[in-house]
Amino acid sequence: MKDDIRIVNARIWDGFSLKNLGFTVTGGRFSRIAADSHLPEAERTFDAMGMAIFPGFIDSHVHLRDFSTSYKEDFLSGTGAAVAGGFTTVLDMPNTSPPVTTAPVLVERKAKAREKILSNVGFYSSPATIDDVGALSGAGSIAFKVYLANRLEGTLDYSDTMQLMKLMSKIKSNKGLLVIHAEDATFFSKKENAGIDYRPVKAETVAIDKVIEAASRTRCSVHIAHISTEQGLKKVTRAKRDGTDISCESSPHHSFLDQENTSRTSLTYCVPPLRSKSDREAILKGVVNGAVEMIASDHAPHSLQEKQNEMVPGFPGLEVTLPLMLDMVSRGKLTLKRLCELMISYPCARFNLKDRGEIREGYWGDFTIINLKKKNRIRADKFHSKAKYSPFDGRDVVGSVYATFVKGRTAFLENRLVGTPGMGEVLEGNAIPS
Numbered sequence: 409m410k411d412d413i414r415i416v417n418a419r420i421w422d423g424f425s426l427k428n429l430g431f432t433v434t435g436g437r438f439s440r441i442a443a444d445s446h447l448p449e450a451e452r453t454f455d456a457m458g459m460a461i462f463p464g465f466i467d468s469h470v471h472l473r474d475f476s477t478s479y480k481e482d483f484l485s486g487t488g489a490a491v492a493g494g495f496t497t498v499l500d501m502p503n504t505s506p507p508v509t510t511a512p513v514l515v516e517r518k519a520k521a522r523e524k525i526l527s528n529v530g531f532y533s534s535p536a537t538i539d540d541v542g543a544l545s546g547a548g549s550i551a552f553k554v555y556l557a558n559r560l561e562g563t564l565d566y567s568d569t570m571q572l573m574k575l576m577s578k579i580k581s582n583k584g585l586l587v588i589h590a591e592d593a594t595f596f597s598k599k600e601n602a603g604i605d606y607r608p609v610k611a612e613t614v615a616i617d618k619v620i621e622a623a624s625r626t627r628c629s630v631h632i633a634h635i636s637t638e639q640g641l642k643k644v645t646r647a648k649r650d651g652t653d654i655s656c657e658s659s660p661h662h663s664f665l666d667q668e669n670t671s672r673t674s675l676t677y678c679v680p681p682l683r684s685k686s687d688r689e690a691i692l693k694g695v696v697n698g699a700v701e702m703i704a705s706d707h708a709p710h711s712l713q714e715k716q717n718e719m720v721p722g723f724p725g726l727e728v729t730l731p732l733m734l735d736m737v738s739r740g741k742l743t744l745k746r747l748c749e750l751m752i753s754y755p756c757a758r759f760n761l762k763d764r765g766e767i768r769e770g771y772w773g774d775f776t777i778i779n780l781k782k783k784n785r786i787r788a789d790k791f792h793s794k795a796k797y798s799p800f801d802g803r804d805v806v807g808s809v810y811a812t813f814v815k816g817r818t819a820f821l822e823n824r825l826v827g828t829p830g831m832g833e834v835l836e837g838n839a840i841p842s
């Protein structure tokens with residue numbers, strides 16, 4: 409039997425450099441990696457025209473919405489934005505409507521996604537109670553998420569240290585990972601028309617202290633979402649050195665934008681808010697030197713009308729994150745190796761994504777073809793997300809996504825979505841049920 413697809417004339421990323429090698433994919437998995445002349449016959453041959461091919465990029469922080477807010481985004485539009493942005497796997501946040509707090513909701517969400525997704529999707533949950541952790545693990549929750557400043561409807565108040573520690577102990581015994589939106593609401597300004605700093609730096613640093621304390625006592629693995637402050641990052645770095653299993657991610661906006669670019673009523677309003685220039689520089693430095701382990705988009709789509717009238721936080725990020733990072737590489741500010749650690753290997757390792765993250769025989773055939781030299785202007789009106797606005801709109805970048813393949817099948821090619829809804833895989837989670 410012939411292989412399904414053969415990719416020739418490629419330079420593939422092997423974790424260290426780009427090598428002149430091709431490969432085949434069969435039954436959704438890489439089947440042979442070799443020089444073009446040594447590749448077996450296949451049903452279809454794809455000429456990569458000398459472009460760079462990477463294992464599919466992973467975005468561990470995405471709000472695909474759907475359910476009752478599918479006017480903001482749904483599984484098809486959200487995963488369309490993902491593959492257009494070069495991602496083959498995204499992890500979906502649980503602050504949906506209804507929220508993913510119990511196993512039945514998770515099961516329903518997975519079933520709905522299965523029909524529509526173009527990329528692979530893993531699902532977070534936010535346990536309603538400590539007792540829900542086991543069932544959520546069993547139902548395939550990829551990791552757990554808590555919002556310390558505003559808990560999801562129907563969940564316990566995990567900003568209470570005792571509850572947080574109980575939750576961590578339970579997650580630890582399920583071999584899970586707890587991702588935390590670390591802000592302490594007691595420090596938020598109560599003023600009517602407070603500015604962008606109504607959620608001050610201290611709200612983040614105090615919450616991070618609380619998380620570190622609880623994680624070091626319970627030995628639970630924790631991950632801080634969208635870290636935004638220099639002090640917060642210092643605390644995480646220190647805790648890591650002291651032996652706590654803690655990691656963190658930055659969003660592109662907290663790395664590339666600061667307070668000068670925002671106000672509470674502008675499209676760039678998000679939480680945690682954009683910070684000072686020095687915070688932003690410290691975060692970006694951490695991204696470059698490894699203190700920040702991952703880049704994740706925090707793709708948070710809302711309708712334009714909501715953004716303009718209701719001060720809802722967040723904006724789409726899936727279609728700008730990789731181009732912005734590739735542009736850093738083109739300007740010599742980041743190595744390709746570091747980019748791949750931030751957006752492929754670390755997320756794969758941290759979320760224990762099995763058989764992904766490398767172009768390797770037997771692994772899932774997810775890969776992204778990049779034109780490293782192509783100049784591009786970020787155009788929000790061309791987004792595949794339903795949310796067609798961006799604080800990065802109009803920015804010129806070098807490096808662009810040419811094609812995205814999921815399980816050996818083309819999902820995105822030359823600016824067009826070409827995949828079939830349902831082609832992505834629903835990740836089943838890795839936790840060992842208690």
Ligand code: DOR
Nearest residue numbers: 471678679680708721722
């Ligand atoms: O800006 C944000 N938007 N921050 C969050 O934590 C939530 C997100 C959303 O869901 O819109």
Ligand code: ZN
Nearest residue numbers: 469501706708
């Ligand atoms: Zn988020």
